[in-house]
Amino acid sequence: MNGRNTKLFVLRNTPVLLFLVLLAAFGLMSDRFLTIGNFVNIVIQAAHIGIIAIGMTFVLLIGGIDLSVGANMYVVASVLGLFLKDLPLPVSFPLATLLGLAFGAVNGWIVTRLRVAAFITTLSTLFVGRGIALYFSGNKMVGFTPQILALGRASYFGVPSAIWAFAAVFAAAYVTLSQTTFGRQLYAVGADPDAAGKAGIDVRRIVFSVYCIAGVCAAIGGLVSLSQVAVASSTFGLQKEFPVIAATVLGGTSLFGGRGGVLGTVFGAVLIQTVENGLVMTNADPYLYPLVISVIIFIAVFVDSSRTSILERLERRQIRVERA
Amino acid sequence: MSAQAAPAPFFSAHGLCKSFFGVQVLHDMGFSLHPGQVLGLVGENGSGKSTTMNILGGVLPMDAGRMTIDGTEYRPRNPREAEAHGIAFIHQELNLFRNLSVAENLFIAGFPKKLRGLPFIDRARVRARTQELLAAVDLDVAPATLVSRLSQGERQLVEIAKALGANARIVIFDEPTTSLTTRETDRLFDIIGRLRRQGIAIIYISHILGDVLRLCDDILVLRDGHLVGGAPKSQMTVERMITLMVGRTIEQMFPPRDPPIELGEPVLEVRGLSQRGMVKDIGFSLRAGEVLGISGLMGAGRSELARILFGIDPCESGEVRIGGSAVPKLSPAACMAQGMAFLTEDRRAEGLMMEASIADNVALASLPRFGRNWARFIERTRLGDEVARVSSAVRIVAPDQRRTLAKNLSGGNQQKVVIGKWLLREPRVFMLDEPTRGIDVGAKYEVYKIINQLAADGAGVLVISSEIEELTGMCDRILVMAQGEIRAEFARAEFDREAILRAAMWHGSKEPA
Numbered sequence: 001m002n003g004r005n006t007k008l009f010v011l012r013n014t015p016v017l018l019f020l021v022l023l024a025a026f027g028l029m030s031d032r033f034l035t036i037g038n039f040v041n042i043v044i045q046a047a048h049i050g051i052i053a054i055g056m057t058f059v060l061l062i063g064g065i066d067l068s069v070g071a072n073m074y075v076v077a078s079v080l081g082l083f084l085k086d087l088p089l090p091v092s093f094p095l096a097t098l099l100g101l102a103f104g105a106v107n108g109w110i111v112t113r114l115r116v117a118a119f120i121t122t123l124s125t126l127f128v129g130r131g132i133a134l135y136f137s138g139n140k141m142v143g144f145t146p147q148i149l150a151l152g153r154a155s156y157f158g159v160p161s162a163i164w165a166f167a168a169v170f171a172a173a174y175v176t177l178s179q180t181t182f183g184r185q186l187y188a189v190g191a192d193p194d195a196a197g198k199a200g201i202d203v204r205r206i207v208f209s210v211y212c213i214a215g216v217c218a219a220i221g222g223l224v225s226l227s228q229v230a231v232a233s234s235t236f237g238l239q240k241e242f243p244v245i246a247a248t249v250l251g252g253t254s255l256f257g258g259r260g261g262v263l264g265t266v267f268g269a270v271l272i273q274t275v276e277n278g279l280v281m282t283n284a285d286p287y288l289y290p291l292v293i294s295v296i297i298f299i300a301v302f303v304d305s306s307r308t309s310i311l312e313r314l315e316r317r318q319i320r321v322e323r324a
Numbered sequence: 325m326s327a328q329a330a331p332a333p334f335f336s337a338h339g340l341c342k343s344f345f346g347v348q349v350l351h352d353m354g355f356s357l358h359p360g361q362v363l364g365l366v367g368e369n370g371s372g373k374s375t376t377m378n379i380l381g382g383v384l385p386m387d388a389g390r391m392t393i394d395g396t397e398y399r400p401r402n403p404r405e406a407e408a409h410g411i412a413f414i415h416q417e418l419n420l421f422r423n424l425s426v427a428e429n430l431f432i433a434g435f436p437k438k439l440r441g442l443p444f445i446d447r448a449r450v451r452a453r454t455q456e457l458l459a460a461v462d463l464d465v466a467p468a469t470l471v472s473r474l475s476q477g478e479r480q481l482v483e484i485a486k487a488l489g490a491n492a493r494i495v496i497f498d499e500p501t502t503s504l505t506t507r508e509t510d511r512l513f514d515i516i517g518r519l520r521r522q523g524i525a526i527i528y529i530s531h532i533l534g535d536v537l538r539l540c541d542d543i544l545v546l547r548d549g550h551l552v553g554g555a556p557k558s559q560m561t562v563e564r565m566i567t568l569m570v571g572r573t574i575e576q577m578f579p580p581r582d583p584p585i586e587l588g589e590p591v592l593e594v595r596g597l598s599q600r601g602m603v604k605d606i607g608f609s610l611r612a613g614e615v616l617g618i619s620g621l622m623g624a625g626r627s628e629l630a631r632i633l634f635g636i637d638p639c640e641s642g643e644v645r646i647g648g649s650a651v652p653k654l655s656p657a658a659c660m661a662q663g664m665a666f667l668t669e670d671r672r673a674e675g676l677m678m679e680a681s682i683a684d685n686v687a688l689a690s691l692p693r694f695g696r697n698w699a700r701f702i703e704r705t706r707l708g709d710e711v712a713r714v715s716s717a718v719r720i721v722a723p724d725q726r727r728t729l730a731k732n733l734s735g736g737n738q739q740k741v742v743i744g745k746w747l748l749r750e751p752r753v754f755m756l757d758e759p760t761r762g763i764d765v766g767a768k769y770e771v772y773k774i775i776n777q778l779a780a781d782g783a784g785v786l787v788i789s790s791e792i793e794e795l796t797g798m799c800d801r802i803l804v805m806a807q808g809e810i811r812a813e814f815a816r817a818e819f820d821r822e823a824i825l826r827a828a829m830w831h832g833s834k835e836p837a
Contacts, residue, residue, distance in 0.1 A: 180443040181435045184424065188432050191421045198383065198419050200404035200433040258423045 011310055014303045015250055015264065018296070019271050026278035033281045040160070042277045043270060047162040048225035050269030052240065053247040054173045055217025057265045058210045059118075060248055061177075062190045063257025064111070066214045067122040069244055071129030072103045073222030073237030078133040080223075081142035081232055089147055097219045103129065104215015108208035118211075126241075134234060142232040152227030165224050166266075169217060173262045186210065190257030247272055250300045272297070333358040335398075335494060335525065340389035342375050350375045350549045353389070357494060359523040362516065364540030366533060366565055368764035372549040373529050377496050380527075381413035382406035393493075407433065412487030416499040416762065418479050420471045427454040427467035430486050457485040461515050475623065477508030484515060495519060496527045501535060502762050505621040505790070506825070513539060531764055533562045545569055570766055577765070578797035579773045581615070588612025589648065591784035592664075592753045594633065597642030602628045603808040606642070610753065610784040615775060617799035618788045620828050625808035626788045627669055630755050634659050634666040647752050660689070665751035667742055669758040669788075675742040678731040682722055685730050685741050686711045690748045710748060718744045718774055736767025743774055754778055755786040760794065772798050792821050804828050 010017060027034040052069050059066045076096045084092040103125070110121045154161045177183035189196045189206050197203050222237060251268030253260025275293050284292070333356035342350040350372045357363060367373050378384040380391070382400030391398040393409055400406040406413070420429050427450050435445040436453070454467035463481040471479060480500060487495045497516075501509045516526055516539065530536050536543060543560045545553040545568040553568040590609045597606040603625050610616050620626050631637045633644060635654035644651050646662035659666070668675050677685055687694075687707055694707040715725050718740040722728040730741060739759065746754060756775070760768040775798060779785050789795050795802050796819040804812040804827040812827035814820070 175444075179445050179447075181437075181445060182443065184428050184435065184445070185432060187424055187428075188421045191423045195419045195421065196432075198403050198413070198415065200402070200407050202404075258421075 007310075011303070015252060015267050015271060015300060018300055019267065019274065022271070022274055022278065022296075026274075026282060030278070030281040033278060038277065038281070040163070042273050043166070044160050044162045044228075045277070046269045046273035047166040048221040048228075049240070049243050049247055049272065050166050050221075050266055051169045051224060052214075052218050052221035053244045053251075053265045053269050054169055054262050055214035055221075056244050056248045057173070057251070057253050057260060057262050058177075058186065058213045060245075060253045060255060061186055061257060061260055062207055062210050063193070064118040064207065064210065065122065065245075065255075066104075066107060066211060066218075067119065067241045068103070068107060068126040068129055069214060069218040069221075070237035070240035071126040071133070072100055072215055072218035073225065073240060074232065075103060075129045075133045076100050076219045076222045077226050077232035077236050078137045078142050080226070081144050082136055085145060089151060093223060096223060097216055100215045100217075100219020100222070101212055102215070104212040104218070105208070107215065108211030111211060112204045112208045130238075137232075137234070139234055141234070144226065144230045144232075146230075148227050149230040152224075152230070162224050162228065165220060169220060170262060170266055177261060182206070182209070187258055190259075192258075243269075243272055246297045246301075250297060268300075271300075331358045331360070335391070335393050337380070337391045338389060340376065340379055340391070341387045342372075342379065342384065343387055348549060350379075353546075353549075353551055355544060355551075355554070357525040357527070359493075359525060360520045361542065362520055362526040362528060362540045364536040364543040365527060365529045365546065366531070366536055366543065367546035367569055368766055371546040371569070373546055374498065375549075376546075377413065377498060377527065377529065380406070380494075381411060381496060383413075404433065407490050407492075410491060410493035411496070412490055412492035412494070413496045414480070414483045414487065414498065414500060416502065418476075418483055420479055420482060422470070422472035425468045425470055426458070426465060426474070426482055427451060429471055429482060430454055430457060430489050433490075453489065454485075457489050458482075460488055460518075461485045462511065475508075477504045477511070480504065480508075480512065481515070484519075488519075492524060494525045494527065496529070498529045499531065499762055500528075501530065501532060505623070507621070509535070531762070533565050536565070537562060566765060569764075577769070577793075579769065579776055581776060581798055581800075587614050588782060590645075591647055592633075592786070593643075593645040595643045597629075597632065597639055597644065599628075599632060599637070599639045601808075602637070603632065603639075606810055608803060608810065608813075610786055612752070612782045612784055613779050614801065615779050615785045615787060615799045617795035617802040618786065618805060619790075619792060619795050619802050619824050620805035621790075624805040624828065626805050627757050628808070629805070630666060630757050630786070630788060634664065634755065660749070663750075663752035665689075665746035665749060665754045667746060667754070667756040667759055669761065675745075676730050676738055678729070680730060681726050682715065682720060682728055682730065682733070682741055683708070683711045683725045686714055686725075686744045686748055689745050693749075711744075714744045714748045717777075718747065719770055720744065734763075734767075736763035736770075739763055739767065739771065740774075743771070747774075747778070751783055753784050753786070755788070757788045758790065759787065760789070760791075768794075792824050796821065796824075 023034065032038060052073070056066060056069065076099050079099055080092060080096045084095055087095070107122055107125055110116050111118050151161055156164060177186065185196070185201045186206055188199065188201060189203050193203050226232060247268035248265050249255060249268070250271055251260065251264030251266070253264060272293065275296055276289060279289050279292060336354070336356035338354040340350060340353040341348065353372065353376050355363065365373050365376070375384065379386045382403045382405050385401070398409055400409065403413070421432065424432065431450055436449045438444045438446045451467045458465065458467070461481045461484050463478060463485065465474065465478065471482065474482065484495070500512060504512060520526060528536060528540055537557060537560060540557055542554065542556050543565065544551060545565055547569055588611055590611050592610040594609070595607050598604050606629060608616070618626050618629070628637065632639045633654070635656050635658060639654065644654060646659065646664055649662070651658055651662060677688070691702060695702045697703070712725065720737050720740045722733060722737060730738060733741065743759070759775070760771050763771070775785055775787065787795065787799060800816050802814045802819065802824060803810050804814070804824055806828055812824070814824060
């Protein structure tokens, strides 16, 4: 491996390397950090952000954005707590997920049919969604039945339920993106929507579907989070769009569409949670948490954006064959 | 082809009309195609060629008219329906997704599935079919290769493979050779010959009239949205096509070039310029009032050299002097400060703000010059006057300089806007990379005139072009590049198309093969 290849390797795998460096650093600072139990904990805590970020990955891949995922979580949680509380979970959870889908479909409809920019559309539905949920709940905390908490604490075949949900959403998303026509067309739309239209791809259908997927993922992520805390206060899901988008971008998905994938997103979500967990383990000042996390996100995103131009330069075809 | 009775047409179009915003751009267009026919379509930019093909390809709906395929009515509502009817449209700006592989690009509109009813892609079948299709167009790359790693010529072959994969019966080529090397063009023509032998009908649109004449069985000429002439190849000549296209005879393709007897001081001197893997030991000088051409095949390093000279790409060693003073560190800002201007080959991506007006585009590179007062406010009036002066000097044809957006202009006028932008800076050294690519005969002539005027005003002009005739027609001196080196130099008296081409095609050793 020569210098050029090393450089390419580092640039392509920045999040992974950053992750390993952080593991080593926190591991040296705290002997409780590098344990299997702690790592399982990290993944459980990362699950709801990771699931929503997987949905966000679809949106970013087509060059869109969804700022309303946190509001979607809150709407789903309050409707579930207020109106579907007495239904058994196998009925109420699918209904709640459908509600998330409907929320996403509204975004998709406004973006594709009314042709409003995604940023403005989802910013509006963020406030509308939170407003509706606050109105229904009367600005009070919404409580849930103990079954939900039991589900959150349950394990199947030794694996906690949150990780099952995370793994299932990831597997479905991964297969959809890499193995289906829809998935590959999504990358095409992200690269160049006009060209995709000319190539006979139904661009509108794909854009619409992507917001629906983001809505479903937001609902599932909300349910996972709910099963861990069992109450939905008026701040439930508030500002979740930030860690979600950060996890997605940290995982290498471009904000401009066409590049990235869900494997990286899972990584990004776990990475963010690892930092938070490491800070707790090393007894860092809680007021420093947001600062440290934002610095790490900045580094990763900075490396990512300079990566694009550096990769382009390194991978440029050479005209001359230089003899060594 | 022999004079046997022509097969019956399977496609026909009658009375096609199209208007945009109340302006009719296509009047009563009609033609027919039989299997294996190659139909040439020529006309200036804005004459209605693209509109016709967009109707055929389902990109635009027609206002009036009728098309039939095999006797049944054909009225595509979108490109997908056109494709389903066996019509493939290979656009000038290729419609490939650079972030996807060759195989994925071929099947993006519909992948073969593993099982009926399930959405999973059958990768093995995709790979096998891709290999078949690539073999059919003589393209030797792996199906998993990303399109971003292919050359322009290779990408075009991928587009053709895609058309074959869709079982196209009509393949429309819109300016397919503008970004191809001579050799790639020959290969394309071979493939087109192969397609016609398989009974595929071809519609070939090009500004390179010699190619049209060489390739097509029948030629249609459009002017201002009207079909003004149509004849078999045997009754067409390049002169006749030009006469029909412009509605008058053009005596010559190039304005007279009378180089000044006494050239001025050197305005650009380059010595020992090298960058690993790009260019090696480049040395030349350009004098005031001179038009210097750089010829070479695609990938010879011409554009790369220009980008290095303008400081966009780095260079490891070498000395560059602009206007007599050395530029220690090349950067676009330093080069512009020394009076250098650079017209890139890709005006859409690099040269033009598509959503801005003509005036804003022209003013862009000169704004600081009009903001030298205490508050750095832009002097709108003085700027407006200057922009108007430059716009009329380069003869941009548009309803309103301040309101018309760049994206609504024809290719030729867009190019003039970019040239105007740099002219406003009154450059001493002007580098133009493929200044006439994709623009029509009339606009080309005007670009040549602008270049002549620029040289007459005392600037040094460096022109990069793939068309040798263009360089021999307008330059005082030509440098030939191959593999990142300057291989030959020709003064105007020694211009010889064949010698230039031979110098460009040398490979490896210093001796001609």
